[in-house]
Amino acid sequence: MSEHLALIVDDHPTNRLIATTLLRKMGWQTHEADSGEAALELAARHDFRLVLLDISMPGLSGEETCERLRQQYAGRNIRIIAYTAHAFPEERASFLAVGFDDILVKPINREQLQALAQIP
Amino acid sequence: MKNRLPKFLHGIRGKLIAIFVLIKVVPLVLLAWFAWYTAQGLGDAVSQKAADMADTSLQTIQDIGKTVTEDSIKALDERSRDAIETLTTDAARNIARFLYARDADILQAADSDLSEAAFRRFLAQRKRTLYRHGPWRLAPDTKTWEPVEAVSLEAKRTRPILPDNARDFHLRPPEYLGEPEVTPLFVEMTYIDLAGNEKIKITQGDLTDKALKNVSDRRNTFVRAENYFAELKSLKPGEIYVSDVIGAYVRTDLIGPYIPERLEKIGLPFSPEKAAYAGTENPVGKRFRGIVRWATPVVRNGQVTGYVTLALDHDHIRQFTDRLMPTAERYTPIIDAIKGNYAFIWDHKSRSISHPRDYMIVGYDPETGHPVTPWLDTELYAEWQASGKPSHEFLADIPPFRDQRLTRKPAPEQIKAGTLGLDCRYLNFSPQCDGWNALTEHGGSGSFVIFFSGLWKLTTAAAIPYYTGQYGKTPQGFGFVTIGANVDDFHKAATDTAEKINTLVGEKDRQFKAQRSDLLEGIEQSLTTTAIGLWGSTVAMVVVVIFIAIWMANLLTARITSMIDGIRAFRDGDLRRRLDDSAKDEMGELAHSFNAMADSVEESFKRLEEAREKAEQASRAKSAFLATVSHELRTPLNGILGFADLLRSDLQSPEHLEYAKIIHQSGEHLLTLVSEILDLAKIEAGEMQFQQNEVPLHGFLENALAVHRSSAEAKGLTISLHLAADLPDYLKTDATRLRQIINNLLSNAVKFTQQGSIVLGARDEKEWIAIYVRDTGPGIAREDQEVIFEKFKQLENFLTREHGGTGLGLALVRQLVTHMGGQVSVESEPGQGATFTVLMPKKAQDE
Numbered sequence: 001m002s003e004h005l006a007l008i009v010d011d012h013p014t015n016r017l018i019a020t021t022l023l024r025k026m027g028w029q030t031h032e033a034d035s036g037e038a039a040l041e042l043a044a045r046h047d048f049r050l051v052l053l054d055i056s057m058p059g060l061s062g063e064e065t066c067e068r069l070r071q072q073y074a075g076r077n078i079r080i081i082a083y084t085a086h087a088f089p090e091e092r093a094s095f096l097a098v099g100f101d102d103i104l105v106k107p108i109n110r111e112q113l114q115a116l117a118q119i120p
Numbered sequence: 121m122k123n124r125l126p127k128f129l130h131g132i133r134g135k136l137i138a139i140f141v142l143i144k145v146v147p148l149v150l151l152a153w154f155a156w157y158t159a160q161g162l163g164d165a166v167s168q169k170a171a172d173m174a175d176t177s178l179q180t181i182q183d184i185g186k187t188v189t190e191d192s193i194k195a196l197d198e199r200s201r202d203a204i205e206t207l208t209t210d211a212a213r214n215i216a217r218f219l220y221a222r223d224a225d226i227l228q229a230a231d232s233d234l235s236e237a238a239f240r241r242f243l244a245q246r247k248r249t250l251y252r253h254g255p256w257r258l259a260p261d262t263k264t265w266e267p268v269e270a271v272s273l274e275a276k277r278t279r280p281i282l283p284d285n286a287r288d289f290h291l292r293p294p295e296y297l298g299e300p301e302v303t304p305l306f307v308e309m310t311y312i313d314l315a316g317n318e319k320i321k322i323t324q325g326d327l328t329d330k331a332l333k334n335v336s337d338r339r340n341t342f343v344r345a346e347n348y349f350a351e352l353k354s355l356k357p358g359e360i361y362v363s364d365v366i367g368a369y370v371r372t373d374l375i376g377p378y379i380p381e382r383l384e385k386i387g388l389p390f391s392p393e394k395a396a397y398a399g400t401e402n403p404v405g406k407r408f409r410g411i412v413r414w415a416t417p418v419v420r421n422g423q424v425t426g427y428v429t430l431a432l433d434h435d436h437i438r439q440f441t442d443r444l445m446p447t448a449e450r451y452t453p454i455i456d457a458i459k460g461n462y463a464f465i466w467d468h469k470s471r472s473i474s475h476p477r478d479y480m481i482v483g484y485d486p487e488t489g490h491p492v493t494p495w496l497d498t499e500l501y502a503e504w505q506a507s508g509k510p511s512h513e514f515l516a517d518i519p520p521f522r523d524q525r526l527t528r529k530p531a532p533e534q535i536k537a538g539t540l541g542l543d544c545r546y547l548n549f550s551p552q553c554d555g556w557n558a559l560t561e562h563g564g565s566g567s568f569v570i571f572f573s574g575l576w577k578l579t580t581a582a583a584i585p586y587y588t589g590q591y592g593k594t595p596q597g598f599g600f601v602t603i604g605a606n607v608d609d610f611h612k613a614a615t616d617t618a619e620k621i622n623t624l625v626g627e628k629d630r631q632f633k634a635q636r637s638d639l640l641e642g643i644e645q646s647l648t649t650t651a652i653g654l655w656g657s658t659v660a661m662v663v664v665v666i667f668i669a670i671w672m673a674n675l676l677t678a679r680i681t682s683m684i685d686g687i688r689a690f691r692d693g694d695l696r697r698r699l700d701d702s703a704k705d706e707m708g709e710l711a712h713s714f715n716a717m718a719d720s721v722e723e724s725f726k727r728l729e730e731a732r733e734k735a736e737q738a739s740r741a742k743s744a745f746l747a748t749v750s751h752e753l754r755t756p757l758n759g760i761l762g763f764a765d766l767l768r769s770d771l772q773s774p775e776h777l778e779y780a781k782i783i784h785q786s787g788e789h790l791l792t793l794v795s796e797i798l799d800l801a802k803i804e805a806g807e808m809q810f811q812q813n814e815v816p817l818h819g820f821l822e823n824a825l826a827v828h829r830s831s832a833e834a835k836g837l838t839i840s841l842h843l844a845a846d847l848p849d850y851l852k853t854d855a856t857r858l859r860q861i862i863n864n865l866l867s868n869a870v871k872f873t874q875q876g877s878i879v880l881g882a883r884d885e886k887e888w889i890a891i892y893v894r895d896t897g898p899g900i901a902r903e904d905q906e907v908i909f910e911k912f913k914q915l916e917n918f919l920t921r922e923h924g925g926t927g928l929g930l931a932l933v934r935q936l937v938t939h940m941g942g943q944v945s946v947e948s949e950p951g952q953g954a955t956f957t958v959l960m961p962k963k964a965q966d967e
Contacts, residue, residue: 012755018762056751085754087795088747088802089856090809106758107791110765 004119006030006050009039009065010083011057018108019052019083027119036060040068047076050117052083052104055095063098070099081116083108133677140669145662152658156651163647170639174632182625189618193611200610201567201578204446204603208580209565211463212601215440216586219598222305222432223360223588226414229309229428234418239309239322246305250439251298253453256403258392262380265403271296271453297443298453307411308431310335311418316349319426327409328431342431343368344489348413352427357419362589365434365473367410369483369492370396371538377458378402395538396479399455408478410434438474441465446605461606465584467599468591470520470544470557482541493534494543501531520545521554526572556581556602563595569607576607679707687714695722742805746798753794761787796928799860803935810854810940817851817882817889818843824862825880832870832878839870842881851889853960857936861944862891864929865956869895876953888942888959896953905946909934933958 006028008019016032023030031046033039037060039053051069055062066080082095085106092103102116225246232238259266273293281289304324311320316336323330333340336349345366355361372378372395373388380390397405411431417424441463445452455462455476465474471482471494485492493511496504500518507514521544528549534540544553552570556579559566565582572579579602586598608615686699698718701711764784771777802808825841832839862880869878876896883890900908908930933956937944941961948954 014759014762015755018758018766021766022762085751085758086747087750087754091747106754107761107787108758109761 004028005046005048006052006117007033007039007042007046007048008052008083009033009036009057009062010052010054011035012054015054015083015106015108019113022108022110022113023050023052023117026114026117028117036062036065036068039065040072043069043072048073048078051078051080052117053080053100055082055084055086063095066099079117131677132680133673136673136676137666137669140672141666144665144669148658148661148665152654156654159647159650159654163643167640167643170643171636174636178625178629178632181628185618185621185625189614189621192614192617196611196614197578197607200605201580204578204605205565205567205580205582207444207446208463208567208601208603209582211440211444211603212565212582212584215437215465215584215601216598218436218440219362219584219586219588222412222414222430223362225305226360226416226428226430227358229430230416230418232428234311234320234426234428236320236322239311239320243304243306243309243322243324247302248305248436248439249300250303250435251443251453252301253298253403256400256454258379264377264379265400267454295451296453297451303433303435305432305436306430307433308429310429311426312349312352312429313426314424325433327411327433338489341489342366342411342413343484343486345484345486345491346413348415348429352415352417355415355417355427357417357424359416360588361413361415362591363411363413363415364469364471365410365412365437365467367408367434367481367483368486369539369541370406370408370478370481371492372396372398372402372405372477372479372540373538375477375535375540376401378405396477398477398479399457401457401477403454405478408434408481408483410473410481410483412437434473437465441474441601441603442476444603446603447609459606461604461609463601463603465599465601466544466556468594468596470553470599472542472544473599475542477540479538479540480542482543491543492539492541494541494546495534495539496531496546497528497549498531499528500546500548501533515543515546518546521557522546522548524548524551524554526551526570552579552602555579556600557596560596560600561594563597565600578605578607578610579603580605679703683707683711683714690718690721695725739805739807742801743807746801746805746807750794750798754791757787757791757794761791793928796932799932800928800935803932803939808939810857812852813855814850814852815855815858816849817847818849820855820858821862821880821882821891824859824866827863828866828870828878831867835870835873836875837870837873838877840877840879842879844881844883846884847882848884848889848962851960851962853940857940858960861933861936861958862893864933865893865958868929869893869897869954869956873897873953885959887962889962890957890959892955892957894953894955899950899952900946900948900954901950905948908946909944 004027006023008016008023008030009032010016010019011034013034016034020030020032028050031042031048033042035057039051040060042048043051053062053066053069057065060068062082062084066082069078069080079101080099082100082103083106084091084095084103086092086095087105092105095103104113104116229239229242232242253267254271255268256265257268258264273296275291275293277291307323307325308328309320309322310318312335313319316334318332318335321330321332328342335341335346338344338347341347343366346363348361348363351361373391374382374386374395376382378392378395378398378401383390392402392404393406395402395405397403397407411434413429413431415427415429418426418428442455443451443453444463445461446463447461457476462476463474464472464476467473472480473482475481480495482494483492484490490510490512493504494515500522503518504511504514524547526549530549542550544550544556547553550572552572555568555570559568559581560583563583563585565580567578567580569576569578571577581600581602583596583600584598591598683699686697689697695718698715699711701708701715703711761784764780764787767780768777768784771780799808821841821843825839829839866878866880873895874897878896879892879894881892881894910931934944937958937960943959944956946954946956
């Protein structure tokens with residue numbers, strides 16, 4: 001079960017809903033969190049294989065959350081993908097630098113998501 | 121030109137120091153060098169002069185010494201020669217006078233009574249004092265002979281010498297010639313009749329035979345050698361006959377001192393009494409005894425009745441020379457042959473008749489009456505031996521004085537035989553013989569010097585002017601007296617003086633050398649002192665000058681360097697730094713000007729900084745704004761597009777599906793617009809960053825085309841790629857932006873072309889790569905061709921959708937291409953389609 005467990009973190013319910021819908025269609029079981037803190041809490045209780053993580057959130061930012069998740073999941077198999085409307089190339093480079101595996105730019109594109117979030 | 125000066129000279133300080141040193145040190149060193157050079161030159165000159173002076177003085181002294189010595193020697197030699205020559209001639213004259221007195225005797229005898237008594241009376245009246253040395257004996261060491269009683273007369277003085285006479289008051293003792301002995305002159309007096317019979321014969325001493333004999337027979341004469349009777353017969357009354365010296369020869373065992381060890385050496389018994397007398401060499405030897413016979417006719421009543429003869433004792437003749445000494449001694453009681461100072465008498469035939477060594481006086485063999493063979497040289501001796509004749513016969517045919525020279529050697533056989541009579545005519549190893557004859561044969565006298573028997577000898581000769589009888593045949597007369605003298609003895613005083621002078625000169629030489637070396641050393645020392653002082657003070661002054669130079673340079677440059685430090689600090693960012701401009705000189709003015717400039721620079725910097733900060737702030741705000749706008753616009757679009765998409769997959773009704781599709785397309789369009797606006801804004805803000813990638817042109821353009829293939833084909837358009845053959849494989853540029861440019865152009869072409877074809881092409885154009893998109897769309901009016909690249913031109917048609925709306929696509933293309941160093945242009949005629957060409961530089965753009 002846990003092998004298809006994905007976490008969508010976004011303070012914006014619409015964004016969470018689209019991502020959740022699309023991921024479920026692809027066969028993922030999903031949890032949602034509206035903040036970094038909530039995400040870390042959920043991550044402590046579940047064993048996620050995939051995290052779609054928004055960057056601009058009140059409280060813990062996406063980058064900070066990503067770093068902590070990496071610490072929590074040290075040695076475990078997890079893909080953390082930035083789920084963001086920050087589309088400028090320099091921004092993208094900074095996300096990869098803090099530990100994101102890939103970037104999914106909003107507005108979401110089904111083909112792109114399918115390519116990034118293939119169930120292993 | 122490069123600066124070749126050493127590093128320390130680059131600064132003013134270094135240059136100042138260098139100039140100081142150059143101006144001060146160089147002349148100083150030159151001065152010191154010149155002084156040193158002069159001092160050295162002076163030292164050298166003084167040394168040279170002093171040395172020369174010393175040498176010259178020494179040379180002068182040496183020269184004077186030498187000249188004085190030589191002159192003295194010469195003077196003394198001449199003086200001595202003169203004295204000895206005088207002595208010789210005096211002796212010769214005395215002999216002649218004595219002989220003439222004997223002429224008177226014989227004439228008187230001829231007139232006397234012819235009786236024994238008268239003869240005795242006559243003889244008794246004719247006596248003369250002879251001086252004889254006392255008894256001698258062999259010295260205890262047997263190497264010399266010595267007098268039994270040595271006689272030495274003192275120069276006695278009993279009265280004081282008057283001051284007037286004191287100078288060179290020279291007193292000699294009484295001359296000691298020996299012990300006086302009154303001796304008869306004649307040893308025999310005879311009266312001979314006309315037949316040669318001795319009628320009366322009175323003898324004195326035992327030399328001659330007392331018996332009366334007939335003298336016409338030689339065998340009845342003295343040593344059987346007299347033949348006077350034959351001569352007498354030819355004498356006229358009053359004429360006088362005088363014979364040669366006749367005596368028995370006395371032989372010797374050896375030449376030189378007759379002492380036991382020498383005889384032992386030749387293996388003969390020591391019997392000095394049997395050998396010939398030889399003065400100090402053998403004072404006890406057998407003496408030569410001879411006679412000289414005078415004769416004259418006895419006339420009675422006008423008739424020659426017979427002859428009277430007188431035989432003179434030869435001792436009286438030799439007495440004239442035997443006591444003579446050619447030295448300061450003047451006279452000697454005994455002759456010392458060894459010393460080479462003695463006198464001789466030679467007869468008219470140049471035969472020795474008086475000699476310190478009796479064995480050298482020629483004599484006769486009493487057995488035969490013939491002369492004993494005189495001493496010959498080896499050559500003549502050999503000739504004689506070869507002739508087989510008796511010597512007197514052999515020698516009668518030999519020319520006298522034949523090739524006499526010192527290199528001839530005496531015959532050793534005769535030395536052994538002990539017959540060494542000197543007959544100058546045949547004494548060919550003694551060239552003096554010839555010399556004496558050369559001096560005397562015409563009655564003269566003189567001298568010469570000869571190296572003989574290892575000594576330089578002055579030898580004099582004087583003819584004896586006695587010309588009676590046979591002696592009147594030549595001017596040489598009776599013969600000649602010779603005196604030999606050791607030359608060195610004459611000038612002993614001079615050589616002594618010379619020795620003294622040489623000692624003095626040597627002393628002086630040493631003194632001069634010492635003085636000279638002292639002087640040179642003094643000069644050297646003084647030069648060293650001078651050098652130390654000169655160079656020491658020069659070095660000290662140089663050091664002082666350098667210190668002063670450095671100090672002055674520091675003083676002069678301190679303000680400049682502090683100014684430089686201040687300026688440097690200001691340049692390095694310390695804009696608050698100001699210079700000390702309190703001084704009222706040019707430097708102060710300079711500092712003041714600098715400070716003013718610094719103030720304005722600081723002010724400018726401040727304003728610049730503020731402006732920069734403002735700009736940065738604005739830029740930051742703009743960037744933040746753009747990012748926020750992008751973010752904020754994309755967030756709702758996420759919902760719109762996301763759900764439109766979901767609807768499209770979930771809705772069944774075609775009508776609803778169409779609505780969802782429109783929503784989606786509108787969202788896509790909005791997204792594109794948003795992206796393009798943001799890109800333009802970003803370019804405007806200078807926020808756009810371009811990458812440099814190696815873009816593989818073929819694959820890249822194929823992919824770019826492939827994106828639009830489906831949409832083009834969906835509209836029934838053909839779309840194709842035209843790549844020139846000479847297209848390079850790679851182009852260095854920003855791949856993302858190039859893709860964006862091509863996408864924009866292609867999507868426009870697809871959008872506006874209703875039928876026909878779309879071509880994406882690329883070709884090489886010198887420094888450019890030309891990428892073009894050609895369509896068969898409606899074309900663009902010429903007046904619109906520039907407008908389409910201007911941004912927002914289409915904004916007014918933004919919502920008209922008349923052309924589907926490109927929004928800001930071409931404006932963005934132009935901005936991107938321009939920022940990538942390229943150009944974009946369009947060729948089109950309305951209704952003829954359009955060709956958009958992008959020229960990208962081959963050469964990579966610098967950021």
